[in-house]
Amino acid sequence: MNQKVLSGTRNVAIVGPYSSGKTTLLESLLFVTGAITRKGNIKEGTTVSDSVSEARDRGMSVEVSAASTQYENIHLTFLDCPGSIEFAQETYNALVGAGTAIIVCEPVIDRVLTLAPLFKFLDDWEIPHFVFINKMDRSHERFMDILHALKEVSSRPLVPHQYPIRQGDDLVGYIDLVSEQAYHYHSGSPADPVPLPDSLEAEEKAAREEMLETLAEFDDHLLEELLEEIEPPQEEILKDLKQEVSADLIVPVFFGIAEQDYGVRPLIDALIKEAPEPNATAERRGLQTREEGDTLVQILKTYYTLQGGKLSLARVWQGELTDGMVFNGVRAGGLYRLMGQQQEPRDRASVGEIVAIGRMENVQTGDTLSSGNPDDAIALPKADSLEPVYALAIVPENRKDEVKLSSALGKLIEEDPSLHWEQHGDTREVILWGQGEIHLKVALDRMRRKYNLPMSTHLPRIPYKETIRKATTSHGRYKHQSGGHGAFGDVYLDIKPLSRGEGFQFHQTIVGGVVPKQYIPGVEMGVREYLVHGPLGFPVVDVDVTLSNGSYHSVDSSEQAFKQAARIAMTEGMPKCKPILLEPVLLINVSAPSEFTSKVLQLVSGRRGQILGYEPLADWKGWDRVTANLPQAEMQNFIVELRSLTLGVGFFHWEYDCLQQVPDKLKENVLAMTQES
Structure with a gap:
């Protein structure tokens, strides 16, 4: 159809949990509207949206994919968004530009909680949205029970737009609650109108009454009609639906079987008649x-x-x-x-x-x-960047590729802003951060495919530190003679511990010039170089070193000689100061539905965490936030287990808090592993 005769535009993001059938729904939408002549198959890797290798290999969406079609003089652009929580950044970034969203879900009450983060984002951004309950042929739940469960995770009222017609366990049609017309599905063609089944009359009336009562909360005229038992005309109901949907006041609910195109045509009709036009979205911004x-x-x-x-x-x-x-x-x-x-x-x-x-x-x-x-120019609001929760250390399989690494990582992060990378200051490892194991594997696959940069990976090393508990005085003398001028430096160092977090301090109390001023910087340099690798093999912190005495040679002494003398004094003295191993401890805030709070507490405690408290999560109905200290060594797979315990919806924020002593039992294991590596 020529663009000039189009009378409108709709931008629709298709969102929902992994395996809910979003990509299948998009194939059906494109097929029904004539954009494609044959539907693709996820297993065969022939769908429009999952066209990149990383998606086909996994049978799941890993990035936002756009597809366009035309229907009744309206141009429709669909944004098929990944369902895995590990690719949520892609979904949130796309939703910012969408005028409408379709939440696709399965008819399983126990999995409704997986929709909570999506509902929260849409409600916070005031993005109008519909619900499409997919795979209704697999449902063993009553429709109204599913609807009730969905209402628990939405801050907006859910309005049933249809009521299902079943024969036994099979979904064979639906009743349009606006027109009260019943329809039977037919594969490959629109549903046929049929008489309203007598057996469903009571259920249909109850569902329609619920729809009208919800609409009447926003329309006084409709409320008066209902109170006076006047049947509102269909035009008025449709007008109310469009107004309330466009204003993000209600959420219409549809259902069907996308694989068979059942329920797809009514959904398209609703997008055309009820979804907001682009100017409404823009005005809201x-x-x-x-x-x-x-x-x-x-x-x-x-x-x-x-x-x-x-x-x-x-x-x-x-x-x-x-x-x-x-x-x-x-x-x-x-x-x-x-x-x-x-x-x-x-x-x-x-x-x-x-x-x-x-x-x-x-x-x-x-x-x-x-x-x-x-x-x-103004800057439009954009989705917040998700904090990284999972990391791998990466090394190019070919060392010659190291020069290309930072450029490739930069492009990778441009494509996926929820990725981060750093070269760790202590371990010197290049660390790639993301939202989970699959997320990072997809990123590494892209590195190999797009930039010919295959990577080896391993778990990042924990940046352990060490400190001391006892003070001592140590003597270091460096004397070297090899013809001509020699080298001579002689120092006495007072070494003592500092309180946690005070770092490193260097002082000198030299009297009478026993160590000339020009050599003192060499002493501090030698001490600092030693502290990079202490007696346990890790950087030393919270130590005070004072140069208290020494001697020099008028010809053979130099700054370099005093630097070596200081290293000798530190090497001799530090093991006598009762060194201890320290580990970084993080402050974490874990958020999850309240029904999982006890499991979260057990998870944290089982990983040597110290629970600081928990409270209701602000602006999240039925969620709690657990605050705790957790050793960084226990964080590597924390997100994996947290999601496993919370139907995939649990999340956490973290920040560095402090260093604390490693328990003696674990200390021996850490030191043994360090010696092996």
């Missing part, structure tokens, strides 16, 4: 939608393709986007409408559209770009 004037876009996702280089998926918030337009000094190098990996060149894009822009160098995901004066 404080923007004025207009075709003329400066163009304003926001980057939702960054891709680095093997053939085409960098692509930036962008939402047009204001004005018209044209190929070659300059944003913040960067020229757009091509416009494309995406269908998974396929790119359709475009000359322009209107307000509300989501398109890919080529070659936008130095532009990051979340950035707001303006075609006008950069000083006058």
Whole structure:
């Protein structure tokens, strides 16, 4: 269909937990609207959205994928978002630019909790959304029971839009609660209208009454009609649905079987009739939608393709986007409408559209770009970056590749801002941080495939430290003669412990010039060099060293000689100071549904954690936050076990807190492992 005859745009993010059927739903949406002639299969790796190798290999979405179609003169862009919690950053970044979201879930009451973070994000950002209960052929739960469970994790009222018709365990159709018309599904074609089953009349009336009563909370006229037992006209109900959905006041609930296209057509109709138009979303963000004037876009996702280089998926918030337009000094190098990996060149894009822009160098995901004066441009809000919770130390399999590593990691993080990397100051390891084991494996697969950088990995070393508990005085003399001038330095060092957190202090109390001033910096240098690798093999902290005495030779002494003398004194004296091993301890805040709080407490305690307390989590209904101190050595797989205990929804924040002594039993194991490595 020619773009000029299109009368509107809808941007729809498809979100939901892993395995709920989001990608299958997208295939059905594209098929039903004629964008594709044959549906792909996840197992065969032929779906539109899971077209990258990392997704096909795992049979799951690992990044946001865009696909477009047209229906009833409306242009629809769908953003298929990953379901795994490890790729939640991708979902949140995409939702910022979406006008509407469809939450896809399975009809399993015990798994409804997995939707809580999604509902919370959508409600916080006031993003209108629908619920599509998928795989209803596998349901053994009553529809109204599922609906009740869903209401427990949403701060917005859920409104049933349909009621199921079953024959035994099979879902055969639905009743539209607006028109009260019953329909039977047919594979490959729209559902047929049928008489309303007498056996479901009471259930249908109750569900419809619930829908109308919820709508009446926002419409006084409808409330009056219900009180006077006047049947409201369908037009009024549809008008209320559109108003309340657009304002993010209610959440309509649909259901079906996406694999068979059941329930997909009513969902599309609702997107056309009830989902907000782009200007409504923009106005909610404080923007004025207009075709003329400066163009304003926001980057939702960054891709680095093997053939085409960098692509930036962008939402047009204001004005018209044209190929070659300059944003913040960067020229757009091509416009494309995406269908998974396929790119359709475009000359322009209107307000509300989501398109890919080529070659936008130095532009990051979340950035707001303006075609006008950069000083006058506004910065649209963007999703918060998720804190890293899982790490691997990485080493190029080919040492010659080390020079390419930082550039490749930079591009990797541009594509996925929830990744972080650092070169640790103590262990000197390059550490890649992310949201879980699968997340990092996908990142490493990209390193190998896109940048030809295969990596070896291992668990990061814990940055242990050591300190002392006893003071001593140590003597160090360095004397070396090899013809000509020799080398001579002689020092006495007072070594004593400091309180935890005071670091390293160096003093001198030299009297009478027994160590000339020009040699004293060499003494401090020698002490510092020794403290990098103490008697237990780790950096030494919280130590005071005082140069109290010494002697020198008028010809043979030098700063270097006194540096060596200081190292000798430290090597002799430190083992006598009762060195102890210290480990970093983190302050963590673990958040999880209240029903899992006892398991979280056990998890923390079982990992040598010290519980500091727990309380209700602010703004999260039915959630608790547990505060504790936890040794960093116990953190490596903490997120894996936490998610296992909490249906995948538990999360935590952490920060460094202090150093504390390693228990004697563990100390021997740490020292033994250090000697082996």
